[in-house]
Amino acid sequence: MQFEVGSALSIGSILLTVIVVAAMLIWVERRLLSLWQERLGPNRVGPFGLLQVVADMIKIFTKEDWVPPFADKLSFVLAPTVIMIVILLSFSVVPFAPGVGVIDSNIGVLFVLAMASLGAYSVMLGGLSSDNKYALLGSLRAAAQMVSYEVFMGISILGVVALAGSFNLREIVLAQADGSWFVIPQFIGFVIFLIAGVAESHRLPFDIPEAEQEIVAGYHTEYSGMKFGMFFVGEYLGLVLISSLITVLFFGGWMGPFLPPIVWFAIKASMFIAFFILLRAAIPRPRYDQLMTYGWLVLLPLSLVNLMVTGAIILSTQ
């Protein structure tokens, strides 16, 4: 299998698809949440309320794009673009299906982790430049949370890398071609990656940086209009990215019988997206200290043990 590297059509269609999916997730999330909360959700705009997203877009585009006079203008404007860019860049290494992808990189996993680290800057910049105490608190929380969870997020997938023997995401998928999805040998790694992924994309229940009951809207308190829209869509892009990565790393990527590969990929990724939304519907937000304790005292040792055991098994079977 070869990627058609640099194909403008391919890049364009992936970019478009990813953004449209992320945008549509706004509607999907609201409908799913209401489903689990015994409500109907948005059903007025267009069939099944599908055009709700369009209505929201129109609204968000026509809102006053306001930069507070006390904010640091450059970083204030830069912050929301950073998150969009890094997440979209991460998508470039994701193999959606044979021949569908942007770059076939040998260091795909590292690239994704690196980009995730850069994402922390967006949140921090946004919070700091707002010159608002809630935004500052939000960005401090975000920085601590993202830096912490990045550690074992990385460690948790090293088991997969070791099993596949490659940092290349496509090769990781191919390593599961025999149907032995890495979720089975690497179940603990999967769970840790799942939790860390939620924390990385600061989705509920780990939305501590923007906990509206405590700190208004955290780091994006001062944002409005399209800049807020970028943070908003960025969060959904992150959701799609994490779901795609889980699919690739643990659930055999596009592998599957009968259906075309891209459909398999979409089904698997959608399952995880739905699972993330279920998390939001079901689980309350932990306290900040609980989150940190859980990360450092439970997940980190667990992931290290997982890595060592995996390594030992691989060494002993060679």
Place this chain on the structure above:
Amino acid sequence: MAKIVIDGETYEVDPANNLLQECLSQGLDLPYFCWHPCMGSIGACRQCAVKQYRNAEDEKGMLVMACMTQATDGMIISIEDEQAKTMRARVIESLMISHPHDCPVCEEGGECHLQDMTLMSGHNYRRYDKKKVTHHNQYLGPFINHEMNRCITCYRCVRFYDDYAGGTDLAAQASHHHTYFGRHEEGVLESEFSGNLVEVCPTGVFTDKVFSEHYSRKWDLQTAPSICVGCAVGCNTTPGERYSSLRRIVNRYNSEVNGYFLCDRGRFGFEFVNSPERLKTPQQTVNGAVTELATEAARLLVHEYQKAGAIGIGSPRASNESNFALRNLVGEANFYAGVADEEFECLQVQMSLLQDPVFHAPSIREIEQADAVLIVNEDVTNTAPRIALALRQSVRNKAKQLAHDCKIPQWQDAAVRELAQRELSPLCLFGNYATRLDDVASDRLIAANEELIAVLAGVARAIDTGAPTQAAPTSRSELVQRVSAQLKDARRPLIVTGSNAGVEVLRAAANVARALHAVRKQAIDLCVLAPEVNSVGLAMMTPAGNGLCAALQRLKAGVATHAIVLENDLYRRASRTQVDAALDKVSGLLVIDQLPTATTAKADVLLPATSFSEHEATYVNYEGRAQLSFQVHRSHSQALPGWRWLVTEPDLAVNALIQSCAESAPGFARLSEVLPDESVFVAGMKVPRQSHRYSGRTAMKSNLDVNEPKQPVDTDSILAFSMEGIPSQKNASVLGAAWAPQWNSNQAISKFQDEINGELKQGSVGTHLVQRSASTGAYFPLVTKTSASAAGTLRVAIAHQIFGSDELSARSPAIRQRMTPAYVGIAPSDAEALGLHAGDRVYLGDTGATAIVSLRRHMATGTVAVYCGDEVDRHALPTALVLRKSDAASGPGLSGLIVSDRYEEEL
């Protein structure tokens, strides 16, 4: 001081008073109805029951009426005792038996003493299911509404109207539960203090008819402390505004000035403020074409006038600030008094008397303490009504003395009256005609001015042999001896006279006071009444010699080509020919006024001025007391306070102007003391003009625009045009409408008093501006203008009317209903000689004016009292007049004149 125990707490009280008064003085809540701080106790309503214990061991106690029990040392009482509380609840339940279900449609609702007391006593459910007693109402004239069903028979109305204010046409009628308070037949309440019934009545039997026509609840009125502009007494008032119109005026307590009562001119004569005729925009008239000006353009014109060397004519009805600003603008030498020359001369004499330490200008509270009064040729009831009410109290000092001798406490009102019967302190009336105070006068001298002066000289001479006397001493030696003895023997003698008396008579009256000083060696109360609200302030502001005639002469001679007339109708100040001659010459006449007048019709530039309730201002009353009147509401036209047109800085704050007036105007040094001390207000917060219950804030103007405008900001004063700020709970100097928890009626004032009838806590009673300098010690020389009256002519004495003589209040619709056309009052013998009858219309000499004949039994023969009204040019009248009957059909004669009550009815 006595110590008494109330509900376990020890209080220091005044043993001269009754328990109710002392409980209220201590700030305790004890319900009452019939007791009034000014009228004492009669124990009629049984509402103030408290438990009294014989000693500390006594647990049973007995119920006593607090208002009928003297506060004695060591007394133990309980207000909160269950039995006392039950008693009070039962009493009010029985008082309420026939009270109708009227509160929503009652003007008293929301400021009703009965509502307050019902709530305070704990009666809340009506158990009586029998029929209520009902009554027919009476028409009581344009001021007062009658709704007799609401009466609880406390007798306060007749006690005020008859006993306190000397009225004769309101009485308790019928008996038992049919008791009816009203007139013997429907008709206008004659007393000039009838408006106080509204405040005296604890419920809604007597309500304010003028207010009812554009009614708002008390809490909806925007109020501020203000000063009445009806006469020179300077009563303290609280005007209330809603929906951009002035709705009513109620009394504002000032322990030194008006106490609890106002006259009807002050209470009902405010509606000129709402007049549709009010001047609204600056106008310029060029060759008969009228153009409206923008404010800035009008301001520029004022400066053009200044550059043209305009002279300024001030006004006794303008504030000190406006007169001061005009004087600054035109220069002191060019500032003229806008009053008739005779009046100006009187005012200057008054100023010299105010500065003389031999005399003391008494406040109303001090007038009430006088026990021998001599009133000299001043119709006090019609020119300064509130003083007449005080004089009426002064004659009761005899009764009080008798009670004191018999050890009857002063608050035992019925007992004191019963003891004294008709015993009154001496009050002697000298005048051209009898006045309304006749009924309490011990002596009357109705004579022409020459004889008055002669008798006064005789009295002075009888007191002090050093006083000048006339060549021909008076024949009335018996009267002279009696009056001089009364004045000499009195504890606190008082001479009352005024500008209307004529300058010679005024001087002669002052001589009597000086003679008293010569023998008593103490400052003698000499009350000289001024004609208008700020006459004294104007006299202090104007250089001597700058009378109106001098100004008119200058204009006529063309020495000055431009004139600025401040809030003044010159045609009321000098004769039409004189004013016309001057105004026809001027090339520029700038008039600032509130309402169109004959003078504004001649103006080349006409600038609208705000009324008393639309600006902050100071006025100086007859005693030289300066008082501050706050702005109540905003003017919604282009009208500005008079001074604001005249100052160079457009944003000058009024307080700064008052300061600068105090600094640079001679005699006004203490004027800035009237300003409230801003440091006592909480954290620089404003004091709201609107009550905490003010309603409709988001709906009042929403028909114009649903977006609410910003609350207007008052940059001038400590008050705010909104509900925002800290209400003046303790600082009474900025107290608008009095309110305290559980006390919604005006009786809440007791919560703001040091003690009952005492000063307001931190209240401002005004500041005496006039400094006493060294006395000249000299008597005025006697001057008598012998007006050799030709046969068939009558000497003119000017008469005044409480409703009509004041220029502004006479523009109010309610006052207009009580006004009379011009009349001449003549003695019956003169009428017979001239063949005139009451109601005939006569020509006044050759002035061309006519007036209606009114017969006055107590009138000096050979004298005619002329009330000029709007029709007659007062200054064109000669000193002696020939009356000619006109061909017009004679009418039924005049009724309802406030003259001499006792005698006029008989004719």
Place this chain on the structure above:
Amino acid sequence: MIRLLKDTFTSQVKTLWQVFMHAFVKADTVEYPETPPYMFPRWRGRIILSRDPDGEERCVACNLCACACPVDCIALQKAETEDGRWYPEFFRINFSRCIMCGFCEEACPTNAIQLTPDFEMAEYVRQDMVWEKEDLLINGTGKYHDYNFYRVAGMAIKGKDKGAAQHEAPPVNVKSLLP
């Protein structure tokens, strides 16, 4: 660690499962314009002014509703007819401020002002939410059918002289001294 795993299953996973199962429960939402909801008679909706059983305005312009209104959205002015009835010269409610608390109805001594079950009051122009007396006054008695304030009050009006109200004796003869 064991306890943690146990807690994870008994708490978090169980929660997830239970919430997921809600997907198969019928939604409670009422689809409002298509399915009108049942409004209780004492629902506090649009404010009206009612008339008494004789067909006259009930409002006597006592100002109590305006005073009770916590958002001060009622403004009115008292006027009086020839025969002595009080009525509001204008009566204005700024519905864009009204919070439907019903205090005005509770304060009203004549049952004139009443809140009704009509809640569909949205307007496209805010100015249209300012209602005058002409808009508020209905031709009926509203919730209270029999009450007529002037039959209870002591004020005389046309057709009801002094002493003709409930529990009232005829006016007394002032000149009589009989008990």
